[in-house]
Amino acid sequence: MAKAKHWIEPHPQGIYVRPADVWIDPSVPKENAVVTHGHADHARGGHRDVWATPETLAIMGLRYGTEAGTPTAYGEGFERGGVRFSLHSAGHVLGSAQVLMEYQGERVVVTGDYKRRPDPTCAPFELVPCDIFITEATFGLPVFQHPPIAGEIAKIFARLDAEPDSSILIGAYALGKAQRVIAELRRAGWDKPIYLHGAQVRMCELYEELGVSLGELRLVMDTPKDEMRGQIIIAPPSALTDKWSRRLPNPVTAMASGWMRVRGRARQRGVEIPLVISDHADWDELTETIRELAPKETWITHGSEDGLLRWCELHQIKARALAMVGREEGDDG
Amino acid sequence: MRRFAALIDSLVYTRSRNAKLAAISTYLRETPDPDRGWALAALTDSLDFPAVKSATIRNLAGTRIDPELFRLSRHHVGDTAETVALVWPEAEGREQSDPSIDEVVQALSAASRATAPDIVASLLDSLDSNSRYALLKLAVGGMRVGVSARLAKTAFAQAFDVALDDVEELWHALDPPYEALFQWAEQGGDRPDLSATPFFRPFMLSHPFEGDSLDLGQYAVEWKWDGIRVQAVHLGGETRLYSRGGDDISASFPDIVEAFDRDGVIDGELLVRGTDQGGEAASFNALQKRLGRKTVSKKMRQEFPAFVRVYDLLMDGDDDLRPSPWHERRQRLERFVPKLNADHFDLSAVVEVDDFAALEMMRAGARDAAIEGVMLKRRESPYLAGRVTGHWYKWKRDPLNADCVMMYAQRGNGRRASFYSDYTFGCWTEAGELLPVGKAYSGFTDEELKWLDRFVRQNTLNRFGPVREVKKSLVLEVAFDSIHESGRHKSGLAMRFPRINRIRKDKPAEEADRIATLQTMIS
Numbered sequence: 086m087a088k089a090k091h092w093i094e095p096h097p098q099g100i101y102v103r104p105a106d107v108w109i110d111p112s113v114p115k116e117n118a119v120v121t122h123g124h125a126d127h128a129r130g131g132h133r134d135v136w137a138t139p140e141t142l143a144i145m146g147l148r149y150g151t152e153a154g155t156p157t158a159y160g161e162g163f164e165r166g167g168v169r170f171s172l173h174s175a176g177h178v179l180g181s182a183q184v185l186m187e188y189q190g191e192r193v194v195v196t197g198d199y200k201r202r203p204d205p206t207c208a209p210f211e212l213v214p215c216d217i218f219i220t221e222a223t224f225g226l227p228v229f230q231h232p233p234i235a236g237e238i239a240k241i242f243a244r245l246d247a248e249p250d251s252s253i254l255i256g257a258y259a260l261g262k263a264q265r266v267i268a269e270l271r272r273a274g275w276d277k278p279i280y281l282h283g284a285q286v287r288m289c290e291l292y293e294e295l296g297v298s299l300g301e302l303r304l305v306m307d308t309p310k311d312e313m314r315g316q317i318i319i320a321p322p323s324a325l326t327d328k329w330s331r332r333l334p335n336p337v338t339a340m341a342s343g344w345m346r347v348r349g350r351a352r353q354r355g356v357e358i359p360l361v362i363s364d365h366a367d368w369d370e371l372t373e374t375i376r377e378l379a380p381k382e383t384w385i386t387h388g389s390e391d392g393l394l395r396w397c398e399l400h401q402i403k404a405r406a407l408a409m410v411g412r413e414e415g416d417d418g
Numbered sequence: 419m420r421r422f423a424a425l426i427d428s429l430v431y432t433r434s435r436n437a438k439l440a441a442i443s444t445y446l447r448e449t450p451d452p453d454r455g456w457a458l459a460a461l462t463d464s465l466d467f468p469a470v471k472s473a474t475i476r477n478l479a480g481t482r483i484d485p486e487l488f489r490l491s492r493h494h495v496g497d498t499a500e501t502v503a504l505v506w507p508e509a510e511g512r513e514q515s516d517p518s519i520d521e522v523v524q525a526l527s528a529a530s531r532a533t534a535p536d537i538v539a540s541l542l543d544s545l546d547s548n549s550r551y552a553l554l555k556l557a558v559g560g561m562r563v564g565v566s567a568r569l570a571k572t573a574f575a576q577a578f579d580v581a582l583d584d585v586e587e588l589w590h591a592l593d594p595p596y597e598a599l600f601q602w603a604e605q606g607g608d609r610p611d612l613s614a615t616p617f618f619r620p621f622m623l624s625h626p627f628e629g630d631s632l633d634l635g636q637y638a639v640e641w642k643w644d645g646i647r648v649q650a651v652h653l654g655g656e657t658r659l660y661s662r663g664g665d666d667i668s669a670s671f672p673d674i675v676e677a678f679d680r681d682g683v684i685d686g687e688l689l690v691r692g693t694d695q696g697g698e699a700a701s702f703n704a705l706q707k708r709l710g711r712k713t714v715s716k717k718m719r720q721e722f723p724a725f726v727r728v729y730d731l732l733m734d735g736d737d738d739l740r741p742s743p744w745h746e747r748r749q750r751l752e753r754f755v756p757k758l759n760a761d762h763f764d765l766s767a768v769v770e771v772d773d774f775a776a777l778e779m780m781r782a783g784a785r786d787a788a789i790e791g792v793m794l795k796r797r798e799s800p801y802l803a804g805r806v807t808g809h810w811y812k813w814k815r816d817p818l819n820a821d822c823v824m825m826y827a828q829r830g831n832g833r834r835a836s837f838y839s840d841y842t843f844g845c846w847t848e849a850g851e852l853l854p855v856g857k858a859y860s861g862f863t864d865e866e867l868k869w870l871d872r873f874v875r876q877n878t879l880n881r882f883g884p885v886r887e888v889k890k891s892l893v894l895e896v897a898f899d900s901i902h903e904s905g906r907h908k909s910g911l912a913m914r915f916p917r918i919n920r921i922r923k924d925k926p927a928e929e930a931d932r933i934a935t936l937q938t939m940i941s
Contacts, residue, residue: 227483228491228504326835328875346504347495348430348551355835357431392490399484 092168092188093217095384095407100195100219102186105166107136109184109195119170121197122181123148123260136163138172140180140295144260147291157182159208175199176210177364178261179292185213193217194378195386200363201370202231205268206261206297218380219407222388223365224343225396231343231367237360238266238273244337244358245315251335252313253358256322256342259285261364263319264292266341267299269362270317278303280313282320282329310334326355343367372396419545420516421449422457423552429461429563433831438569443577446600453519455595458574460519460556462567464594467526469534470557475502478535478542482507499554506542506550515544519556520595526557568663578603583620583803586664591617616651618660619683619732619740620803624810627794631774632811637794638744639769639777642812643687643727644702644790644900644914646709650678650686650726653733659688670711673719674726677762682754683733685801686726686766689788702788702902702914727766728755729793732801740801747801781815790899791815817897817915818939820845821922821930823852824892827874828885830859837867838874838886841918843894845909846932852890853909855936861897861917870921893922893930901939909933911940 094101099111099118108115114131121127121137123144128137130149137145139156157163159182162171167189172182177198184195194215201210224231241253257263263285270279278301281289289299305318314334324330325338340356343363351359366374371393375383383404385393390406397404428441442461446454459465479488479502488505495501508514522541529537538557542550555561571589575582580603591612592599598610647662657675659668668675671688678684690704708714708722731751732740739747748768755765769792771777781792791814799809822843830839840859844852862870877889897919904912911933
């Protein structure tokens with residue numbers, strides 16, 4: 086701990102901003118919380134006051150019931166205890182934000198989760214200059230390089246051409262990944278209905294309400310088996326090997342995740358079409374961002390912090406790992 | 419290289435045997451010589467580039483990426499070749515090329531220890547990530563894409579619509595890139611003459627005996643030994659040991675290979691001598707310690723000495739006996755075996771019985787550790803490749819049965835991926851504790867599988883990754899060929915070929931068998 090008394094304190098349950106008595110992404114209920122985005126490892130229910138983007142608040146509302154909160158658009162913010170907070174687009178999922186805090190002339194940015202590649206379902210990442218850059222490192226190893234998404238989407242079409250009687254079952258996390266895959270399929274010209282697992286429906290509807298159009302979506306439950314031959318189905322990763330999948334005609338299993346870059350990971354899950362599609366920054370994005378920002382210090386919240394730490398050391402960038410718990414790798418990779 | 423890399427990837431990601439076969443045969447049909455031959459050799463681990471080892475590419479990675487970052491990455495990925503393929507930096511704006519496999523093979527063959535790093539590095543520089551993976555796997559071996567030699571041969575036979583037996587014979591006689599094999603298969607040319615080479619001859623296989631009686635005047639009786647079927651070949655100054663699938667297992671059994679020094683081809687059962695049984699054949703368990711090893715220590719050879727119990731003689735010198743009837747081959751065999759090293763070769767005796775009733779008695783009484791049952795061989799049969807009806811029958815001794823309690827269940831693969839179809843079951847100790855005694859994933863009907871799957875889901879107590887622990891309430895009647903002592907399991911027992919015989923919904927779990935009962939069945 087280089088600065089034990091710094092005004093920002095990392096704790097296992099979140100980042101605490103002492104002068105403002107505000108927590109960022111706390112994993113347990115707190116009085117005051119800034120929530121970067123709606124994924125369950127960042128957004129928990131039960132806080133008293135919440136600051137988040139309107140989209141994130143809507144997502145939390147869907148997941149945890151009505152949530153009191155102050156909608157805070159990108160570029161806007163609030164002041165508390167002398168700390169000026171503002172939210173800036175993180176490019177991770179709809180509504181995802183980085184948090185910029187300014188206090189006594191020092192600028193600190195917490196990325197939450199972020200990516201820098203274009204995503205038709207959310208605003209692009211904004212590069213926010215800062216003194217201390219508190220970053221995620223989900224894919225903090227040089228093996229993780231996400232290829233252009235068009236090539237990954239093309240794998241789906243190639244398989245459908247080769248096996249017109251099969252259906253393609255894509256495992257995709259319900260918030261963000263599912264909608265991005267759908268939007269990319271649309272962009273690539275797929276205008277047939279896309280079939281959904283029940284658990285994907287409400288979030289897709291919310292995206293539509295918030296202005297992200299996803300085309301015609303149907304529920305697998307309501308569809309006769311044979312109608313889904315040659316079609317694309319999207320389900321949560323946990324449903325891929327579930328009993329539920331038996332209602333599909335010859336399903337070929339695909340999975341959209343940055344972890345699919347490693348063959349063993351795909352094989353472990355019985356995935357036949359690995360789609361390396363991630364909403365997190367890959368190795369090049371993580372390192373490029375640090376290089377561009379050239380912060381005085383880089384703090385690493387979660388992921389493969391050893392890899393990114395080592396890179397910082399090699400490039401003589403002052404860095405430390407915060408060892409946050411509760412943010413283990415999940416299916417939202 | 420790209421087409422080959424795509425083949426490797428499709429093999430990595432598919433578990434269906436038919437899909438693998440289709441992918442390989444399409445590739446073989448669509449790819450020109452010599453690339454397809456090299457690909458085939460790479461898939462079956464038949465290529466060796468002595469100058470390129472795993473350490474070569476690991477050290478090479480260290481020239482392009484920080485060794486600590488490589489170590490962390492390697493740790494995450496779990497495979498050196500894949501890690502290097504993934505982290506190898508791609509220079510911006512550099513044209514990626516698509517060399518033929520032949521160019522790659524020529525380059526790697528020409529490499530010396532000293533030049534190998536530069537050669538591999540310049541190849542890596544020119545390839546995309548998937549091709550880099552294919553290149554490194556080809557260079558250092560160990561593809562591990564779930565393709566056995568048998569599967570590759572089957573795909574070859576399918577690709578060109580030729581007989582699998584012919585492919586098996588020719589394959590082992592030829593060297594990569596097998597141009598003569600492709601020419602013969604594709605254009606129907608003459609079969610290459612291979613009589614004096616140590617290639618693999620396809621085994622003659624048997625059908626289960628299901629009749630009530632058999633004329634023992636026409637059929638000879640032998641014990642069916644419980645080891646692994648092997649073919650030992652010594653021809654043209656070279657010796658090879660092949661497994662039933664035609665895989666060359668010489669490296670695992672140097673003791674056998676060294677000892678087989680007479681020109682000929684024998685068919686027999688590979689067994690390990692059991693020290694506790696006066697030098698007789700030990701159980702399959704003992705043999706398992708020797709299987710699948712790339713190198714064998716002196717200690718292994720001493721503790722688990724291997725020998726072949728010989729059934730048949732296919733070639734005596736360069737005299738092909740396969741067209742001759744069994745009784746003639748047997749006569750030649752009885753003269754052949756005594757000339758071999760008695761420590762490593764003995765003759766499988768012909769069992770003399772008066773009539774079928776006596777045979778039934780004898781079979782029922784046979785509980786020797788290494789006896790699986792009896793073989794019935796028609797005296798006039800030639801040695802025929804494959805499983806041809808009416809010649810050889812296997813008559814396994816009746817299986818043993820035990821009532822066990824289901825303890826854990828795991829999902830199956832492929833068609834069974836959504837079913838809990840692999841079951842671990844146990845029996846009771848004297849203290850009333852349930853200890854696992856085996857695992858089975860067959861024997862039930864599709865209907866029963868559905869029922870078992872539902873049982874598992876409704877009675878799950880705990881989940882450990884893919885494994886579910888279930889309520890210890892369901893009795894399964896398990897059939898197995900034999901049971902042995904084993905240090906690997908807490909119960910101290912291991913079953914051979916266990917399968918689910920019946921679901922005993924009627925039986926309370928407390929009334930399942932005890933470990934002590936199973937111990938009395940040890941052969």
